[in-house]
Amino acid sequence: MANRKITRVAITATAAPKLKRVAAYARVSSGKDAMLQSLSAQISFYSDLIQKHSGWQYAGVYADEAATGTKDSRPEFQRLLADCRAGKIDMVVTKAISRFARNTVTLLETVRELKALGVDVFFEEQNIHSISADGELMLAILASYAQEESRSASENQKWRVKKNFEEGKPWDCTMLGYRAKDGVFEIVPEEAETVRLVFSWYLSGLGKQAIANRLNEMGVPTRFGRSWHQDTIRKMLRNEKYTGEMLLQKTFRTDCLSKRKQTNRGELPMYRVCEAHEPIVDRATFDSVQEEIARRAERVQVKPGSVTAFTGKIRCGLCGKNYRRKTTPSGMVWICVTFNLKGKKYCASRQIPENTLKTVSAEVLCLEAFDDGAFMERVLYIQALPDNRLEYHFPDGSTKTVQWQNRSRRESWTDEMRQAAREKAMRRNGTWRGQSQ
Numbered sequence: 001m002a003n004r005k006i007t008r009v010a011i012t013a014t015a016a017p018k019l020k021r022v023a024a025y026a027r028v029s030s031g032k033d034a035m036l037q038s039l040s041a042q043i044s045f046y047s048d049l050i051q052k053h054s055g056w057q058y059a060g061v062y063a064d065e066a067a068t069g070t071k072d073s074r075p076e077f078q079r080l081l082a083d084c085r086a087g088k089i090d091m092v093v094t095k096a097i098s099r100f101a102r103n104t105v106t107l108l109e110t111v112r113e114l115k116a117l118g119v120d121v122f123f124e125e126q127n128i129h130s131i132s133a134d135g136e137l138m139l140a141i142l143a144s145y146a147q148e149e150s151r152s153a154s155e156n157q158k159w160r161v162k163k164n165f166e167e168g169k170p171w172d173c174t175m176l177g178y179r180a181k182d183g184v185f186e187i188v189p190e191e192a193e194t195v196r197l198v199f200s201w202y203l204s205g206l207g208k209q210a211i212a213n214r215l216n217e218m219g220v221p222t223r224f225g226r227s228w229h230q231d232t233i234r235k236m237l238r239n240e241k242y243t244g245e246m247l248l249q250k251t252f253r254t255d256c257l258s259k260r261k262q263t264n265r266g267e268l269p270m271y272r273v274c275e276a277h278e279p280i281v282d283r284a285t286f287d288s289v290q291e292e293i294a295r296r297a298e299r300v301q302v303k304p305g306s307v308t309a310f311t312g313k314i315r316c317g318l319c320g321k322n323y324r325r326k327t328t329p330s331g332m333v334w335i336c337v338t339f340n341l342k343g344k345k346y347c348a349s350r351q352i353p354e355n356t357l358k359t360v361s362a363e364v365l366c367l368e369a370f371d372d373g374a375f376m377e378r379v380l381y382i383q384a385l386p387d388n389r390l391e392y393h394f395p396d397g398s399t400k401t402v403q404w405q406n407r408s409r410r411e412s413w414t415d416e417m418r419q420a421a422r423e424k425a426m427r428r429n430g431t432w433r434g435q436s437q
Contacts (some may be wrong), residue, residue: 007240010041016326017047019055019056020055020056020057020090020091021051021055021056021057021088021089021090021091022053022056022057022058022059022089022090022091022093023059023060023061023080023083023089023091023092023093024043024046024049024050024060024061024062024063024091024092024093025061025062025063025076025077025080025092025093025094025099025100026039026041026046026061026062026063026094027031027039027063027064027074027076027077027099027100028044028064028065028097030217034381039063039065042061042063042095043061043063046061046093047061049093050093055089059083059088059089060083061089062076062077062079063076064076064077069434070206080092081110081113081114083113084117084119085117085241085403087117089119090118090120091117091119091120091121092114092119092120092121092122093122093124093381094121094122094123094124094175095124095125096123096124096125096126097123097125100121100123111130114130115130115131115296118131119131122394136405156317164371173185174197175223175236175241175242176191176194176222176236176279177194177195177238177242178191178241178277179190184276184277185241185277185278186277186278187274187278187280191223192280194215194220195236195280195281196280197244197283198211198215198233198236198237198288199237199242199281199285199289201425202233202237202289202292203285203288203289203292207230207371208230208231208233208234208237208305209229209230209233209341209342211228211230211233212227212228212229212232212233212344213228213341213342214410215228215319216228228343232251237289238290240286241276241277241278241280242279242281242286243275243279243281243283243286244274244275244277245275245276246277247275269358272427280292293418307347308325308372309372309373309375309376310323310325310334310354310357310375310382311325313375313379313380313381313382314334314352314357314381314382315381315382316336316337316338316339316347316349316384317349317350317383317384317385317386318336318345318347318349318386319336319338319339319347319349321336321337321338321347322336322337323335323336323352324336324337324340325339325354325407326340326351328351330353331353331355332353332354332355333351333352333353333354334351334352334353334354334357335349335351335352336349336351336384339351340411342421349384349386350384350388352384352404353428356405357403357404360390360402360404361375361379361392363402364379364392364400364402365378377397378386378393378394379394380393380394380395381393381395385401387403388403388404388405388406389401389402389403390402390403390404
C-alpha cells in the first residue's frame with residue numbers, strides 16, 4: 001500500500017456579523033398632554049422596532065419635548081450628536097425630515113457631519129437614507145418644503161395673535177394672581193394677596209432680592225411652583241396688568257427660524273386696553289412703585305472706577321458665584337454675590353477688604369506695590385476658599401494658595417466712624433451739646 005500524506009487542516013470559525021448600532025430620534029413641538037402621549041408612543045415604537053431587528057443593536061431613543069425643529073439647542077438632539085461623534089452610533093432612525101430639523105441649513109450641516117462620521121440617518125416617511133448617493137439632493141429639496149411649512153405655520157400663528165390683540169384679548173396668562181378664562185383675566189384670591197404683599201413690601205423699603213428671600217422663607221411658591229428671584233419680583237412690579245390695564249404686543253418673534261424674542265420698540269403696533277379686567281393693585285400704588293423704582297435706580301447708578309482689575313476674577317469656593325465690589329462703612333470690600341443678595345444661610349463665605357486683596361496679590365506676584373496691569377496679565381482668577389484662603393490660578397495651569405488676615409477693628413475704622421462712635425457715646429452719657437453731666 002502506497003504511503004499516504006495526511007495534513008491537519010485547521011478550521012477557522014466564521015466571525016459573527018457585527019450588529020449595527022441603531023438609535024432613534026423623536027420630537028414633539030408642544031408640551032400639551034396629547035403631544036406628550038404621542039412622544040411616549042414614538043419612544044415605545046422605536047424601542048421595539050430596533051430591538052426586534054435581527055441585525056441591529058439598540059443604542060437608545062433620544063426624545064425632545066416641546067422643542068421646535070428650527071433650533072440647535074434641543075438637549076436630546078445635542079446628546080444624540082455627541083454620541084455619534086463619540087462613535088457610539090452607526091445609524092439614526094427618525095420619522096420625518098420635519099421631526100429632525102425644519103431649517104434646511106441645519107439639516108444639511110448635520111447630515112453632512114454625520115455622513116463624514118459614517119453615521120447614516122434614515123427618514124421613514126420619505127424613505128431616504130442620508131448616506132446614499134442621491135440622499136443629500138433629496139434631503140435638500142424636501143427640507144426646503146419643511147422650512148416653508150414652518151414659515152407658513154408661523155405666519156398663521158402671528159395672524160391669530162395679532163387678531164386677538166386687535167380685539168383686546170391677551171394671548172396667554174402666565175402671571176401670578178390671574179387665570180385666563182374666555183380671553184378675560186380672573187383673579188385667584190390667594191395669589192392676589194401675595195401680589196399685594198410684594199407691592200407693599202417694596203414701598204416699605206425692601207429690595208427685590210429681600211422680597212424674594214422673604215417669600216422663599218415663607219414657602220410661598222411662584223406661579224409655576226418655583227423659587228423666587230429678584231428678576232421675578234422686578235417683572236411683577238413693572239407689570240401694568242395688575243392695575244386692570246393691558247399693553248399688548250410688547251414683544252414679538254423676529255422670524256420663524258430663530259424664534260428669537262425681541263422687545264417691541266415701534267417695529268409693530270401696540271394695543272392698550274383700559275379696564276380689561278378686575279385690578280389687584282390700584283393705580284396710585286402702581287404709580288408710586290414706578291416712581292420708587294426710578295428713584296432707586298438713580299441712587300445706585302454705576303460710578304466711574306467701579307470696574308477694577310479684580311472684576312470677574314474672584315470666584316467663591318463655596319457656591320461658585322463671582323465676587324463683586326461693595327462699599328461699606330469700613331471701606332471697599334469684595335463679597336460673594338450669593339452672600340450679598342441672600343445672606344449667610346445660602347453662602348457662608350467672607351467678604352475680603354480690597355486693600356487686603358491688593359497687598360496679598362502684590363506679595364504673590366513679588367511686586368513692591370499692587371499693579372493693575374501686572375495682575376490682569378499674570379493672574380487667571382482667584383478662588384476664595386474657607387478659612388481666609390485665596391487660591392491664585394495662573395495661565396500656565398499652576399496655582400498658589402495664601403491665607404489673608406482679618407483687619408483688627410481698630411484698623412478697619414475710618415476717622416468718620418471714630419467720630420460717630422464718640423458722638424454716640426456722648427449722647428448715651430448725657431454730655432452731648434451742653435446736656436448736664
